[in-house]
Each structure stands twice: as structure tokens, then as C-alpha cells.
Amino acid sequence: MSVHVARGVLELPGCRFGIFLIFAFSPMYKKIYFASDFHLGSPDFTESRLREDRIIRWLDAIAADCGELFLMGDVFDFWFEYRKVVPKGYVRLLGRLAMLSDAGVKIWFFKGNHDMWVENYFTQEMGIQIVSDELIIERGGKRFFLHHGDGLGPGDRKYKVLRKIFRNPVCQWLFSVLPPVIGMGIAGGWSKHSRAASGGEEEFLGEDREWLAVYAREILSKSHFDYFIFGHRHLPLNLDLGGGSRYINTGEWLKHNSYAVFDGNEVALRYWH
Ligand SMILES: [Mn+2]
Numbered sequence: 001m002s003v004h005v006a007r008g009v010l011e012l013p014g015c016r017f018g019i020f021l022i023f024a025f026s027p028m029y030k031k032i033y034f035a036s037d038f039h040l041g042s043p044d045f046t047e048s049r050l051r052e053d054r055i056i057r058w059l060d061a062i063a064a065d066c067g068e069l070f071l072m073g074d075v076f077d078f079w080f081e082y083r084k085v086v087p088k089g090y091v092r093l094l095g096r097l098a099m100l101s102d103a104g105v106k107i108w109f110f111k112g113n114h115d116m117w118v119e120n121y122f123t124q125e126m127g128i129q130i131v132s133d134e135l136i137i138e139r140g141g142k143r144f145f146l147h148h149g150d151g152l153g154p155g156d157r158k159y160k161v162l163r164k165i166f167r168n169p170v171c172q173w174l175f176s177v178l179p180p181v182i183g184m185g186i187a188g189g190w191s192k193h194s195r196a197a198s199g200g201e202e203e204f205l206g207e208d209r210e211w212l213a214v215y216a217r218e219i220l221s222k223s224h225f226d227y228f229i230f231g232h233r234h235l236p237l238n239l240d241l242g243g244g245s246r247y248i249n250t251g252e253w254l255k256h257n258s259y260a261v262f263d264g265n266e267v268a269l270r271y272w273h
Contacts, residue, residue: 030067032139034267035259036148036231037252039114040090042077042191051253052093058259058272059096066105068139072231072250073112073148078187081119082176087184094126101126108135112232113150113159114191116166117175140264142226145219149232149249153215202235213239216247227267229260238269 038055040048062069079087101107107128111118122128134147151163165171175183207213216228220241228247236251236258248267251258257272 029065029264031062031065031264032068032070032262033062033066033259034070034072034146034229034248034250034261035253036072036110036112036250037074037234037254038093039074039077039252039254040093041087042254045089048077048089052090054257054272055253056092056096058257059100061272062261063100063103063105066100068106068108069100070108070146070229071110072146072229073110073150074114074231074252075109075112076115078184078191079115080117080175080183080187081121082180085180086121097122097128098126101128110135110146110148110231112148113163113166117172136225139262142262143224145216145225145228147230149212149230152230153211153218155211202233204235204237207239210237210239210247212249213241213247216241216245220245227262229267236269236271238267 035055035058038051040052040055042048075093076087076090097107107126108131109118109122109128110131111133116132118130120130123130131146134145137144137146151160178186204210210233212228212230212233216225219225219228220243224243225245228241228245229250230247231250231252233249234252234254234256235249236256237247237249239247241247246267248260248269250260251269258269259272260267260269
């Protein structure tokens with residue numbers, strides 16, 4: 001039956017309209033979206049649910065023209081995947097991501113400093129690709145350097161040590177054998193002291209001192225990229241790095257509701273209201 005319909009469409013006199021349709025719906029014209037730092041779960045259930053609803057409305061709005069979705073880290077304020085158990089909550093977000101993925105949207109999930117303990121659950125359930133560190137891609141003839149942004153650039157020595165411990169397989173195994181009520185309890189306490197929960201305003205340090213811009217310039221001295229896209233900073237940024245390169249920070253969704261979108265030609269920083 002479907003074969004007959006397809007043949008019927010091709011045999012229509014308005015064949016050019018058919019070609020238009022093929023182009024109009026081809027993935028070439030779909031946009032690429034980048035967002036990070038939803039920090040779902042923080043500071044409490046009620047506020048997190050409101051934020052989750054906002055994110056859902058945004059996902060619904062972009063669904064029609066979204067070809068790829070890059071979740072650039074810290075989607076969850078804490079996530080730990082036990083061998084057979086995952087944390088409660090976030091069903092709406094997970095449901096929407098599953099819907100998008102089933103509809104053909106390629107989804108990437110970057111490990112953030114808050115949710116680096118993802119294993120294969122999202123991949124198995126939703127076909128989401130997990131990214132551990134940086135990801136270098138080329139789209140529309142542009143080169144992208146993508147990373148959550150934690151542990152890069154000068155300074156932050158304490159966190160860089162901590163990151164090694166957090167990412168150590170033995171340490172992760174030790175944590176995984178703790179009963180979840182203890183493990184999640186420790187994580188909850190730590191999460192309360194995190195930046196997201198404190199609600200402090202992030203201050204722009206200037207183009208020369210923003211450490212991810214410093215890091216990007218360092219990379220640029222070795223290799224050209226059109227776009228560096230990071231999260232983690234909790235400050236939406238769109239900075240000119242010179243030589244046709246830009247540093248975009250996707251910001252966060254506690255206050256800014258910011259995201260980046262690539263239309264096949266350039267990356268723009270946008271806000272969802
Ligand atoms: Mn972060």
C-alpha cells in the first residue's frame with residue numbers, strides 16, 4: 001500500500017512540488033541546538049519541576065526543526081547510575097528526549113561535573129550518545145569544539161584533582177556498592193553546597209580573563225575552530241576570539257534559560273521565555 005502511495009506521489013504532475021517537499025524536510029535544513037546546566041533536582045522538587053516544565057515547552061517548540069540536540073552537561077544536579085537502578089524523577093524530560101530520539105533527532109549527552117556518572121542507560125533506552133570529554137565535529141562546513149567546560153583552562157586546581165577522583169573507575173565502583181540511600185544522601189548533601197543551589201550571580205571576568213576563552217585561544221594557536229561551545233560557566237556568552245572564531249557559552253536554565261542554535265550558517269545565542 002505504502003509503495004503505491006509513494007509511486008503515486010512521484011507520478012504526480014506537480015513533480016517539482018515533490019522535490020520541494022524532499023528538500024524542505026531533508027535533514028540538511030534542520031537546526032542544531034545546544035543547551036546545558038539545567039541542574040534538575042536543585043534546589044528542591046517544586047522548583048526543579050517548574051524548570052523541567054520550562055525545558056519541556058522549549059523542547060516542544062524546537063522539535064519541528066531540530067536535527068540534533070547537544071545537551072552540554074549538568075542536565076541533572078546529581079545523577080548516579082547504579083548497575084540496575086537509576087535515580088527517581090525527571091520522567092517528563094526523559095519522555096520528551098525519548099520522543100525526540102524516536103522521531104529521528106540525534107541526541108548527545110555530555111558528562112558535566114554534576115552528572116558524569118552516566119553509564120549506558122540513556123544509550124540503551126533512547127539511543128543517546130554519551131560524550132565524556134571534548135567532541136570535535138564539523139557541520140555546515142564549520143568546525144566545532146564542544147565540551148561541558150569543567151577542568152579546562154587555567155586555575156581551579158582543587159576541582160581538577162577532584163575530577164580525577166570522581167572519574168576514577170575504582171572510586172566509582174566503591175560508590176556504586178554503597179546502598180543508594182547512603183550514596184544519594186552524600187550526593188544530596190554535596191549538591192546543596194553546589195553553586196547551582198547557592199543561586200549566586202556569575203560575573204563576567206572580561207574577555208582576557210574568562211578561563212574558557214583563554215583555553216579556547218590556546219587551542220586556536222594549534223588548530224582552527226569556528227566555534228567553541230561550552231556550558232558550566234552559568235553565564236550566557238558569545239565572544240569573538242578573533243580570526244573568525246567565536247566562544248559561545250550556553251549559560252544555564254535557573255535564571256537565563258539560554259541556549260545556542262546553529263542554522264547551518266552561524267551559531268546564535270538565544271533565550272527561552
Ligand atoms: Mn558544570
